[in-house]
Amino acid sequence: MTDPKTWLRKNPQVRTIRVAAADLNGQPRGKRVPARFAHKVVEDGTRFPFSALNLDIWGEDIDDSPLVFESGDRDGVLRPTDRGFVPMPWLEGPTALLPIWMYHENGKPYEGDPRHALALVLKRYKALGLTPVVALELEFFLIDDSGKTLQVPVSPRSGKRRKAAEVLSIRALDQFDTFFTDLYDACEEMDIPADTAISEAGLGQFEINLMHQDDALRAADDAWLFKMLVKGLARRHGFAASFMAKPYEDYAGSGMHMHFSVLDSDGRNIFDDGGPRGTDVLRHAIAGCLSAMHDSTLVFAPHLNSYDRLIPENHAPCGICWAYENRTSAIRVPSGSPAARRIEHRVAGGDVNPYLLVAAILGAALTGIEDAQEPPEPISGNAYAQDLPRIPADWGAAMDAFEQSAIMPRILPEDLIRNLLLTKRQELYYMSELSPTEQVEIYLDTV
Numbered sequence: 001m002t003d004p005k006t007w008l009r010k011n012p013q014v015r016t017i018r019v020a021a022a023d024l025n026g027q028p029r030g031k032r033v034p035a036r037f038a039h040k041v042v043e044d045g046t047r048f049p050f051s052a053l054n055l056d057i058w059g060e061d062i063d064d065s066p067l068v069f070e071s072g073d074r075d076g077v078l079r080p081t082d083r084g085f086v087p088m089p090w091l092e093g094p095t096a097l098l099p100i101w102m103y104h105e106n107g108k109p110y111e112g113d114p115r116h117a118l119a120l121v122l123k124r125y126k127a128l129g130l131t132p133v134v135a136l137e138l139e140f141f142l143i144d145d146s147g148k149t150l151q152v153p154v155s156p157r158s159g160k161r162r163k164a165a166e167v168l169s170i171r172a173l174d175q176f177d178t179f180f181t182d183l184y185d186a187c188e189e190m191d192i193p194a195d196t197a198i199s200e201a202g203l204g205q206f207e208i209n210l211m212h213q214d215d216a217l218r219a220a221d222d223a224w225l226f227k228m229l230v231k232g233l234a235r236r237h238g239f240a241a242s243f244m245a246k247p248y249e250d251y252a253g254s255g256m257h258m259h260f261s262v263l264d265s266d267g268r269n270i271f272d273d274g275g276p277r278g279t280d281v282l283r284h285a286i287a288g289c290l291s292a293m294h295d296s297t298l299v300f301a302p303h304l305n306s307y308d309r310l311i312p313e314n315h316a317p318c319g320i321c322w323a324y325e326n327r328t329s330a331i332r333v334p335s336g337s338p339a340a341r342r343i344e345h346r347v348a349g350g351d352v353n354p355y356l357l358v359a360a361i362l363g364a365a366l367t368g369i370e371d372a373q374e375p376p377e378p379i380s381g382n383a384y385a386q387d388l389p390r391i392p393a394d395w396g397a398a399m400d401a402f403e404q405s406a407i408m409p410r411i412l413p414e415d416l417i418r419n420l421l422l423t424k425r426q427e428l429y430y431m432s433e434l435s436p437t438e439q440v441e442i443y444l445d446t447v
Contacts, residue, residue, distance in 0.1 A: 004042040004098065007085045008035065013094040017085070019046055021078055021100045022114055022224055023053045024420050025302070026353035027446060030078075030100065041098060045079040053102060053113055054419045056430070057303070057446055062422045067112075076102040076110050083221055089186040090232030097228075099221065111413035114355035115217070120413065121363045122216055129265040132362050133342075134219040135212035139254035139350050140230055141247055142176060142204040143240045145444060150247055152204035153239035165201050165251055172199035173206070179237045183208075186229055192222045201315060202251040214263065216358055223256070223354035231445065244443040245301070245309040245349035253309030253316060254350035258361055259334070261342040271341040276324070278333060278341050280372075286322050286331055287375035288368020289345060289361060293320050293330060295405035297391045298398040298424065299360040300348040304431045305443050307394050309349050312384040317346050319388030321379045328383035330391075347391065351447035356412075356420075363411030399424050 008014065017038045020030030029052045033041060051067040053076075061068050078100040085096040102110040109116040125132055144153040144161075154161050155175035166172040173180060180197060187194040193211035200207050210222050227243055234241035246253035261269050262285070271282040301307060309316045315327075322331035332344040345361050367373075379386060392398040402408060403421050431439060 004080060004084050005039060007096075008038055011085075011094070011096070014096050015093060017041075017096045017098055018088065019078070019098045019100050021053060021102055022353065022355055023055055024112075024114060024353065024356070024416070024423055025055075025057055025447070026114075026224060026227070026355070027055070027057075027059070028228065029053060029055070038098070041100075042080060045077050045103075046100065047075040047077055049073045050076045050102070050110060050112065053110075054423060056423055056427050057442060058430075062419075062426050065419065065422050067419070077105060078102050081115070081221070083218070086191070086225060087189045088232070089182075089189050090229060090236055097225075099225075111415045112419050114353055114359070114416070115220070117412050117416050118217060118220055118355045118359040118362075121359045121366065121411065124366055125262070125362070130270070131214050131263045132216045133212050133214045133261045133263060134216045134358060134362075135210060135259040136219060136223045136354065137207055137209045137255075137257040137259070138223060138226060138243070139200055139205060139207045139256070140241050140243045141202060141254060142179070142206065142234060143242055143247060143444070145240045150440070150444075156237075163203065165203055165205065166199050167201050169199045173197060179234065182237070183230065183233055186233060187226070190225055190229065192226050192229070194226070200252070202253065203248050205251070205254065212259065216362060220354040220358045227354075240444060242444045242447070243350035244440075244447050245303065245306040245351045247440065247444065249308070252314050255309075255316065255346065256348045256350050256352055256354070256357060258345045258348070258357060259342050260345075260362065260365070261340070262365075269339060269341060271343070272338045273341075274338050276335065276338070281369055282333070282341065282343070283375050284368045284372050285343060285365035286333075286368065287373035288364045288366065288371070289331055289343065290320055290322060290375055291368065291373060292360070292364035292407045292411065293347065294389070294391055295401045295408055296360045296364065296411070297347070298402040298420070299356045300352060300391075301395075301398060302353065302424065303351050303443060303447060304395050304428070304439060306349045306351055310391070310393070316349075317383060318390055318393075319383050319386060320391060321383050321386070321388050322375060323378045323380065323383070326379070326383070329379060330383070333378075351443070360411060364407070367407065367410055395424070395428055399428070
């Protein structure tokens with residue numbers, strides 16, 4: 001990381017900065033600061049209420065949260081992460097973002113901060129001499145939302161609107177070549193390791209993979225920043241981009257798949273046995289992911305719209321199972337070089353908080369490793385057609401499972417579990433008052 005003060009001196013064109021932390025919904029919460037006062041944030045941090053990381057999707061206080069009136073709505077101290085300043089190429093003027101995370105006055109990390117929740121999971125891995133290697137695949141839609149109904153944007157190249165899904169279509173990518181060129185240039189500026197782009201099965205749907213790395217916190221940072229970038233840059237190009245789980249009823253929704261392996265202190269992949277089967281530790285990690293999957297669905301599907309995506313035979317796994325090289329299963333072990341043996345977790349939607357996603361999956365895998373859990377036999381064939389245990393089918397049931405879980409307190413801090421439940425129950429109450437169109441409007445730009 002470049003020293004933040006050095007970065008500011010080398011970039012005198014930057015006149016304003018944003019300082020922002022991720023709340024429980026993954027929304028950036030923070031402040032705008034003139035660049036000439038940025039050194040104060042770098043040196044001393046900044047302050048805003050603990051409750052600011054526990055707002056609902058509208059940005060409103062949680063009515064019965066102990067963080068608000070009961071505690072006097074006290075401030076936390078927010079300090080820069082080790083990311084340093086990041087350019088914000090989607091804005092008109094030269095601007096930089098300084099990611100921050102929250103602490104108590106005495107320097108103790110605030111456990112309601114989702115980034116700290118992931119850091120706690122990684123601390124447990126480190127204590128065992130283990131390092132997760134993480135890669136994320138992010139799907140999103142490009143959308144013309146200027147009219148009463150959502151539709152694919154007009155192609156800047158052809159002037160036409162193609163109303164069809166085009167899986168792995170070069171033509172679909174080329175229709176928005178200027179956008180994708182700008183997007184990759186921006187990823188270079190922001191040091192986000194964007195790799196392959198493909199067109200997907202939904203209307204105007206695309207996927208970009210972020211390269212694997214042995215710093216899971218940074219991988220989550222990259223995903224959080226990438227979502228901001230894609231949404232902001234699309235607006236500069238005259239249309240919207242959204243990671244909402246399912247904007248179109250008749251087409252597949254967007255997921256966020258996570259691949260991970262684990263290295264020992266000598267840098268060896270502990271899932272690799274030299275062959276296609278993988279080690280016992282691989283199966284223990286799979287078992288942990290399966291045993292926590294039902295109870296952690298609220299993390300993987302955090303919004304009302306999330307459950308429209310979780311429909312059998314719609315490219316969204318609902319059955320709790322695993323398999324080798326099978327994309328209908330919730331957990332897939334990809335084929336390929338044994339040295340790259342890994343787990344792909346396929347349940348989450350694109351609308352998730354990346355910090356909570358990575359924490360929940362890595363935490364679940366670690367419980368399986370610690371307890372030497374054994375998974376059921378891998379399935380073969382179409383998982384959608386099989387009689388399997390299922391994740392919760394609706395938002396309320398997912399909240400109940402999360403609240404009653406015995407496994408979630410082993411993965412996430414109790415304060416975060418409480419705060420997330422309060423947030424989601426308030427959203428459930430107010431979402432019921434909105435029409436489907438109004439629900440789509442709030443999710444389109446936020447998640």
